Amino acid sequence: MEYGRLGKTEPDGSSIGTTAPKPTPAPKKSKLxxxxxxxATLLVASAISAALVVVIRIRxxxxxxxxxxxxxMSRTCSxxxxxxxCLNTLLEFPGAIAASDxxxxxxxxxxxxxxxxxxxxxxxxxxxxxMDPHVRSAxxxxxxxxxxxxxxxxxxxxxxxxxxxxxGSTQDVLTWLSAALTNxxxxxxxxxxxxxxxxxxxxxxxxxxxxxxxxxxxxYSSSGVDGDFSGIPVQNRRRRLLSSEQFPAWLSSRxxxxxxxxASAINADVIVSKDGSGTYKTIxxxxxxxxxxxxxxxxxxxxAGSYEEDNLKVGRKKTNIMFIGDGKGKTIITGGKNxxxxxxxxxxxxxxxxxxxxxxxxxxxxxxxxxSKHQAVALRIGADHAxxxxxxxxxxxxxxxxxxxxxxxxxxxxYGTVDFIxxxxxxxxxxCTMHARKPMPSQKNTITAQNRKDPNQNTGISIHDCRxxxxxxLEAAKGAFPTYLGRPWKLYSRTVYMLSDLGDHIHPRGxxxxxxxxxxxxxxxxxxxxxxxxxxxxxxxxxxxxxxxTSTAEASKFTVAQFIxxxxxxxSTGVAxxxxxxx
Numbered sequence: 001m002e003y004g005r006l007g008k009t010e011p012d013g014s015s016i017g018t019t020a021p022k023p024t025p026a027p028k029k030s031k032l033x034x035x036x037x038x039x040a041t042l043l044v045a046s047a048i049s050a051a052l053v054v055v056i057r058i059r060x061x062x063x064x065x066x067x068x069x070x071x072x073m074s075r076t077c078s079x080x081x082x083x084x085x086c087l088n089t090l091l092e093f094p095g096a097i098a099a100s101d102x103x104x105x106x107x108x109x110x111x112x113x114x115x116x117x118x119x120x121x122x123x124x125x126x127x128x129x130x131m132d133p134h135v136r137s138a139x140x141x142x143x144x145x146x147x148x149x150x151x152x153x154x155x156x157x158x159x160x161x162x163x164x165x166x167x168g169s170t171q172d173v174l175t176w177l178s179a180a181l182t183n184x185x186x187x188x189x190x191x192x193x194x195x196x197x198x199x200x201x202x203x204x205x206x207x208x209x210x211x212x213x214x215x216x217x218x219x220y221s222s223s224g225v226d227g228d229f230s231g232i233p234v235q236n237r238r239r240r241l242l243s244s245e246q247f248p249a250w251l252s253s254r255x256x257x258x259x260x261x262x263a264s265a266i267n268a269d270v271i272v273s274k275d276g277s278g279t280y281k282t283i284x285x286x287x288x289x290x291x292x293x294x295x296x297x298x299x300x301x302x303x304a305g306s307y308e309e310d311n312l313k314v315g316r317k318k319t320n321i322m323f324i325g326d327g328k329g330k331t332i333i334t335g336g337k338n339x340x341x342x343x344x345x346x347x348x349x350x351x352x353x354x355x356x357x358x359x360x361x362x363x364x365x366x367x368x369x370x371x372s373k374h375q376a377v378a379l380r381i382g383a384d385h386a387x388x389x390x391x392x393x394x395x396x397x398x399x400x401x402x403x404x405x406x407x408x409x410x411x412x413x414x415y416g417t418v419d420f421i422x423x424x425x426x427x428x429x430x431x432c433t434m435h436a437r438k439p440m441p442s443q444k445n446t447i448t449a450q451n452r453k454d455p456n457q458n459t460g461i462s463i464h465d466c467r468x469x470x471x472x473x474l475e476a477a478k479g480a481f482p483t484y485l486g487r488p489w490k491l492y493s494r495t496v497y498m499l500s501d502l503g504d505h506i507h508p509r510g511x512x513x514x515x516x517x518x519x520x521x522x523x524x525x526x527x528x529x530x531x532x533x534x535x536x537x538x539x540x541x542x543x544x545x546x547x548x549x550t551s552t553a554e555a556s557k558f559t560v561a562q563f564i565x566x567x568x569x570x571x572s573t574g575v576a577x578x579x580x581x582x583x
Contacts, residue, residue: 069087069090069091069097070096070097070098070099072099072100072101072104073087073090073091073096073097073099073104074087075101076090076101076104076105076108076219077090077215077219079218079219079222080214080215080218080219081211081214081215081218081454082211082212082214082215085208085211085212085215086108086215086219089108089111089112089212089215090104090107090108090111092111093107093110093111101223102223104219105160105219105220105223106157106160106161108215108216108219108220109153109156109157109160109177109216109220110157110161111212112153112209112212112213112215112216113150113153113154113156113157115208115209115212116146116149116150116153116180116209116212116213117150119146119205119206119209120143120146120147120150122205123139123142123143123146123201123202123205123206124143126139126198126201126202127139127143129197129198129201131198132342133341133342133343134194134342134343134344135194135196135198135199137190137342137343137344137347138190138191138194138199138202138344139198139202140347141186141187141190141344141346141347142187142190142191142202142206144354145183145184145186145187146183146187147316148179148180148183148316148354148382149179149180149183149184149213151316152176152177152179152180152183153176153177153180153213153216155172155173155176156173156176156177156180156216156220159172159173160173160220171458171565173220174217174220174221174456174458175384175405175406175426175458176384176405177213177216177217177220178217178404178424178426178454178456178457178458178459179382179384179404179405180213181210181213181214181217181453181454181457182403182404182424182451182453182457182459183382183404184206184209184210184213185210185424185451185453186346186403187206188203188206188210190344190346191203214454214456217454217456217457218454218456221456258297258299258322258324258574263301263324263325263326263362266299266301266324267299268299268300268301268324269289269290269298269299269300270286270289270290270298270299270300270301271300271301271303272285272286272300272301272302272303272307273303273305274303274305274307275303275305277303278301278303282307282309283300283302283307283309283312283333284309284311284312286300286302287300287312287313287314287318287321290314290318290321291318292317292318292319293317293319294318294319294320294321295319295320296320297320297322297357298320298321298322299322299324300321300322300323300324301324301325302323302324302325302326302331302333302363303325303326303331304325304326304327304330304331305331305332306332306334307331307332307333307334308333308334308335308336308350309335312333312335312350312351312352313349313351313352313353313354314352314353314354314355314358314383315354315355316354316355316356316383317355318355319355319356319357320355320356320357320358321353321355321357321358321359322358322359322360322361323359323360323361323363324361324362324363325360325361325362325363325364326362327362327363327390328362328363328364328390328391328392328413329364329392330362330364331362331363331364332363332364332365332366333350333351333363333364333365333366334350334364334365334366334367334368335349335350335351335366335367335368335378336350336367336368336369336373336376337349337350337367337369337376337377338367338369338373338374338375338376339373339374339375339376340369340373340374345375345377345398345401346377346380346401346403348367348369348375348376348377348398349367349377349378349379349380349401350365350366350367350377350378350379351365351378351379351380352379352380352381352382353380353381353382353383353386354381354382354383355383356383356384356385356386356405357383357384357385357386358381358383358386358387359386359387359388359389359573359575360387360388360389360391361389361390361391362389362390362391363391363392364391364392364393364394365378365379365391365392365393365394366378366392366393366394366395367394367395367396367399369395369396370396371396371397371417371439371440371443372440373396374397374398375397375398376395376396376397376398377395377398377399377400377401378393378394378395378399378400379393379399379400379401380400380401380403381401381402381403381407381425382403382404382405382425383405383407384405384406385405385406385573386405386406386407386408387407387408387409387410387573387575388407388408388409388410388412389409389410389411389412389575390410390411390412391409391412391413392412392413392414392415393412393413393414393415394413394415394416395415395416395420396416396417396418396420396437396439397416397417397418397419397420397439398416398418398419398420398422399414399415399416399420399421400414400416400420400421400422400423401422401423402421402422402423402424402425402427402461403423403424403425404423404424404425404459405425405426406425406426406427406564406565407425407426407427407428407564408427408428408430408560408564408575408577409427409428409429409430409432410430410431410432410575410576410577411431411432412429412432412433413432413433413435414429414432414433414434414435415435415437415471416435416436416437416447417436417437417438417439417440417443417445418439418443418444418445418446419446419448419449419487419489420434420445420446420447421434421447421448421449421461422448422449422450422451422489423450423451424450424451424452424453424457424459424490425459425461426458426459426460426563426564427460427461427462427564428462428464428558428559428560428563428564429461429462429463429464429466430464430465430466430560430577430578431465431466432463432466432467433466433467433468433469434447434463434466434467434468434469435469435470435471436468436469436470436471436474436483436505437471437473437474438471438473438474438476438477438481439481443481444481444482444483444484444512445474445481445482445483445484445505446483446484446485446486446487446512447468447483447484447485447486448461448463448485448486448487448495449486449487449488449489449493450486450488450489450490450493450494450495451489451490451493452490452491452492452493452494453490453491453492454492455492455522457492459494460494460495460496460524460558460563461486461494461495461496462495462496462498462558462559462563463495463496463497463498463500464498464499464500464558464559464560464578464581465498465499465500465578466497466500466501467500467501467503468485468497468500468501468502468503468506468532468534469503469505470483470503470505474505475505478504478505482505482507483505483506483507484506484507484509484510484511484512485497485502485506485510485511485525485527486511486512486525487511487512487513487514488513488514488518488519488520488523488525489514490519491518491519491522491523492519492522492523492524493519493523493524493525494523494524494525495524495525495526496524496525496526496527496528496549496555496558497526497527497528497530498527498528498529498530498549498555498558498581499528499529499530499531499581500530500531500532500535501530501531501532501535502530502531502532502533502534502535503532503533503534504532504533504534505534506534506535508536508538508539508540509539509540509541510527510537510540510541510546511525511540511541511543511546519545520543520544520545521543521544521545522545523543523545523546524545524547525543525545525546525547526546526547526548526549526554526555526558527540527548527549528548528549528550528554528555529549529555552581555581556580556581559578559579559580559581560577560578560579560580561579561580
């Protein structure tokens with residue numbers, strides 16, 4: 001029996017079995033911080049709302065509000081996937097009838113931010129409900145994801161509101177809205193296989209949030225951002241090769257060398273060592289020591305050793321943190337959480353990072369649960385401008401969760417079986433090696449499971465100049481266990497392989513269906529100038545959404561420079577990378 005994501009059944013209708021777990025007590029953690037965050041966010045949104053109301057009412061020349069939508073509202077909402085909800089939401093805003101197309105962009109984000117903020121506020125009120133471990137897992141995921149979405153929507157609103165501080169560029173806003181939509185999907189999916197009062201309460205509070213964010217994304221995407229080629233973000237900038245020697249002038253020479261200096265030569269802020277020779281013995285203590293909302297790079301050096309700690313996470317307030325280890329297989333962060341222990345896939349990660357600017361170098365992230373435990377994540381990242389350099393990520397099913405936002409992986413080794421690279425980030429893998437392992441009997445290996453749900457999300461998986469190999473256990477039995485490049489988890493799944501070496505364990509069809517003809521017309525799967533015995537195209541799938549890319553211009557849209565706009569942020573990390581197709 002082959003398993004997919006938690007909360008989804010496989011085509012044969014099977015799902016992971018459950019037993020009734022014992023209730024666990026509610027956490028004692030105070031709700032005060034959540035309530036203060038939501039209150040502050042809603043105050044900001046209300047202030048912007050008040051300013052908009054004044055402007056719109058002046059423009060309306062004191063005419064009374066009509067109940068029918070204006071032409072601008074009808075025109076704007078016609079571009080969305082949920083036009084009726086769009087119109088009803090806009091009509092709730094005072095004076096929206098007189099708003100222009102441009103006004104409606106930030107009104108839609110404003111209204112959505114307020115609704116997500118209220119959902120977080122109300123959801124926090126049920127934290128004292130009795131919940132079994134699985135329900136508690138899904139519930140705490142939702143609180144985290146709703147909080148992240150409030151931040152993302154607030155940043156978007158600040159960037160696009162009249163007189164705003166321009167906190168983000170056009171691509172930043174598209175990225176933030178895309179991630180907020182992914183957050184809501186992850187939250188609701190955590191409850192898919194559950195029942196009870198908590199699920200009912202959360203469903204009521206989460207009602208329409210995904211659709212509202214989707215509408216924001218559609219309205220913003222159609223308001224004058226860069227053109228789109230089959231849903232691929234386009235940016236007109238000259239391709240160039242960037243080396244590790246090209247940096248912004250303000251970057252210190254010390255920071256330029258951080259990615260190449262020996263760990264022992266780096267003056268780290270904190271040193272973690274199990275033998276007591278460092279600042280702390282645990283990684284959790286080091287993360288706690290890191291400042292919040294830091295603009296300065298905070299370096300945590302983790303000496304060689306195997307570290308297994310509960311709930312290791314760099315949260316969204318812990319920005320610009322860099323982890324440095326002593327090398328792959330030497331500094332190891334490990335764990336064995338899995339969905340068989342009655343928790344969500346999101347919750348199983350041995351290590352997670354959501355703080356913007358996260359960097360990891362010369363480490364191994366592992367989940368040792370094994371194939372029989374099914375979904376078991378080694379590393380989950382939902383941090384914007386994240387970089388993982390010279391690391392190993394080891395597991396079986398669902399090894400690496402590239403959850404959301406912009407990510408870059410260079411010279412990494414990723415090991416797994418079913419869907420072992422999955423998620424909805426805008427992510428580029430460059431000069432990495434994907435190691436397919438022997439799965440359980442009757443399973444098929446799938447390297448990727450990309451879950452882009454909305455055609456306006458600027459997300460996808462780009463695998464550029466990588467090697468796709470079989471581990472020895474699979475090599476000895478590859479005839480019985482076919483390996484595929486990917487399968488579509490969501491309707492607009494998007495994955496490309498470019499200039500990569502594909503081993504002979506890759507099935508001649510290349511790609512695998514998720515469930516019948518689901519997503520085969522709407523996905524975007526592409527291959528561009530790959531090589532190796534598994535790259536032959538003669539027997540590839542004939543799906544409408546699959547294409548052999550022959551245009552350099554089309555392939556370039558999945559490069560670092562254009563797909564994750566890495567030329568604007570990667571140089572400051574010190575990681576060498578190729579901006580365009582040139583290798």
